[in-house]
Amino acid sequence: MKRKKGGGRQMDLSRNTTENIAYMIDAIKNKLRVASGAAIKAEFFDESQYEDLKDIYELVDSKDRFSVSEIDAIVSELGKLRKA
Structure with a gap:
């Protein structure tokens, strides 16, 4: 799946790279x-969590609005994926 990045550049999110994370x-x-x-930085994650991060990204990208409980759940999931 490709997504536009600022400046019209394409991101190939099918590739597991640090830049994509x-x-x-x-x-x-x-x-x-x-x-x-600041509590959620790319360097807190590594390539072994790529598919889980991509799933969360696709969920967030697919919706326009989020309830407070949805945001809490997403941030909690990101916290679980952080490097130990």
Whole structure:
């Protein structure tokens, strides 16, 4: 799946790369308007969690609005995926 990045550049999210992880984490934070964005950084995740991150990204990307409980659940899932 390809998504446009700022500036019209294409991101090939089918590839497990550090750049794609950073792109998805930034997109998730921006869409959810997470106040504690510093607590969710791309460097907290690695390639072994790529498919789980991509699933969360696709869920967030597919919706326009989120309830507070949905945001809490998504942030909680991201917290579980963080590197130990």
